[in-house]
Amino acid sequence: MKRRDFLRGGSLALGGLALTPIISKGQVLPLAPSSKRAKNIIFMVSDGMSSGTLAMADLYSRRKFGRPSHWISLYEQSQVQRGLMDMASLNSIVTDSAAASSSWGGGQRVNNGSLNISPSGEEYLPILQKFKKSGKKVGCVTTVPITHATPAGFSxxxxxxxxxxQIASLYSTLGFDVLLGGGSKYFDASFRDDKTDMYQKFRTKGYSVVKSKEELLKASVHYPLLGIFETDGLPYSIDHNSSSLLSTNVPTLAEMSVKAIEQMQSHPQGFVLQIEAGKVDWAAHGNDIGGLLYDQLAFDEAVGKVLDFAMKDGNTLVVITSDHGNANPGIIYGKEADKNFDRVHHFTHSNEWILQGITPSTTKNQIIERVAEANAAIRITDEEAAQLLSYYKEASMENGVYNARHLPFKLLAEIQKQYISVGWISMDHSADYTEIAMYGPGSENLKPFIRNTDIHEMLLVAAHVENKF
Structure with missing residues (x-):
């Protein structure tokens, strides 16, 4: 074929493509009302979950336990509708959790750092308030402060x-039915700047206030429920699993999720519940492979519990997704990749646990032993221990999100990489298109690729709730 004929053919092909209808930016496709109403909606978010995190958690589960993760099993068995979602915020292709949750909660893109408020000050009514006004019970569950960006964006x-x-104070006025997570420093009068006892405010409004796993499991289903189990975020699941004290006193995400469902499932008009694995994001910010995978698998355990309920109930829409990528970890090619990654099976503590136990007076041998205690099958060298120790003796400690003590997370992850074959591209969010899976009434409206703001209307339509508020 002559070059000019090829180009002429290419022009014709492009002309043909031009005739194909294109959806303009921000246009929402018409949603088909489901023949079956979603009485309940459970919206599950693994915060900061890159696609590599989902894949590694599944590989870990298959190789250690001989079974796929619940999430990937849903794909394998074709039990869900699956798509990708553009999570950009109003002012950046790389979103933060506040703008991401607001895109779902308020149905509009806002600037990073904002919660359902436009740059000009226009407020968007969050979806949990809409569902509450429609007569449903509503709630949020998270492994980070309940006042954090993801639950707040729905609320x-x-x-x-x-x-x-302020968000804790706002919660006390909304009449939500379940709020479970961390963040006592935003409720306890001794921590708050205004010295207001938010716990007492909730009690006066009829809430059961619980602060331990035992109290949570015993809480009556006849009263709204506030459960706060840590000063800030809940412990990493890997540390929780290794401590009898934490396991006894602090509930898992699955346990909180089951309790939240129990609190609301008998309501005649149904319920809407947001569930967040917030510490997946925190672990990614710290390049902490043990923290990341164990919290992703704890989220996956909650997915299993939620799907058990939804499949038996038959009237529940379940949404499983992430709000953005973070650090984009992955297993690196090499002869020892399988063997190296399997070493993570024997990890018992987070990198945070390792690094918080080191001081300027710690010896190199003590650092080597501490890493070995937390990361069985890994024994770092004297030189690597000296590199870690230097961070505690010099002023050049690392900054970073959720790193108040400026611990050398990046260095430790780089040291671990040669032993476990897991690498990271950064310590911050990335502009990933996120995975989204839907099960139940209304899931038929999920297209292969959607914009984050489409979710707001999809949830209302699935529940047959008019968007009139």
Missing amino acids: VATKSRNSQE
Whole structure:
């Protein structure tokens, strides 16, 4: 074929493509009302889950336990509708959790750091308030402070995600039915700047207030429930599993999720529940492979419990997704990749646990032993121990999100990489298109590729709730 004929053919092909209808930016496809109403909706978020995190958690589960993760099993068995979602915020292709949750909660893109408020100050009514006004019970469950960005994006409108004391106060006015997570420093009068006892405010409004796993499991289903189990975020699952004290006193995400469902499932008009694995994101920010995988698998355990309920119930829409990527970890090619990755099976503590136990007076041998205690089958060298120790003796400690003590997370991850074949591209969010899976009434409206703001209307349509508020 002559070059000019090829180009002429290419032009014709492109002309043909031009005739194909294109959906303009921001246009939402018409949603088909489901013949069956979703009485209940459970919206599950693994915060900061890159696609590599989902894959590694599944590989870990298959190789250690001989079974796939619940999430991937849903794909294998074709039990869900699957798609990808563009999670950009109003001012960046790389979103933060506040703007991401607001895109779902308020149905509009906002700037990073904002919760359901436009740059001009326009407020968007969050979806849990809409569902509450429609007569449903509503709630949030998370492994980070309940006032954190993801639950807040479904619940409130405020200029800054950082105003967590204000968010706790706003929660007390909304009449939500279940709030479970961490963040006692935003409720306890001794921590709050205004010295307000938020626990007492909730009690006066009829809430059961619980602060331990035992109290949670015993809480009556006849009263709204506030459960706060840590000062800040809950412990990493890998540390929780290794401590009898934590296992006894602090509930898992699956346990909180089951309790939240029990609290609301008998309501005649149904319920809407958001569940978040917030510490997946925190672990990714710290390049902490043990923290990341064990919290992703704890989320996956909650997925299994939720699907058990939804499959028996038959009237529940389940949404499983992430709000953005973070650090984009993955297993690196090499002869020893399988063997190296399997070493993570024997990890018993997070990198945070390792690094918080080191001081300027710690010896190199003590660091080597501490890493070996947390990462069985790994014994770092004297030189590597000296590199870690230097961070505690010099002023050049690392900054970073959720790294208040400026611990050398990046260095430890780089040291671990040669032993476990897991690498990271950064310590921050990335502009991934996120995985989304749907099961139950309304899932038929999920297209292969959607915009984050489409979710808001999809949930309302699935529940046959008019968007009139």
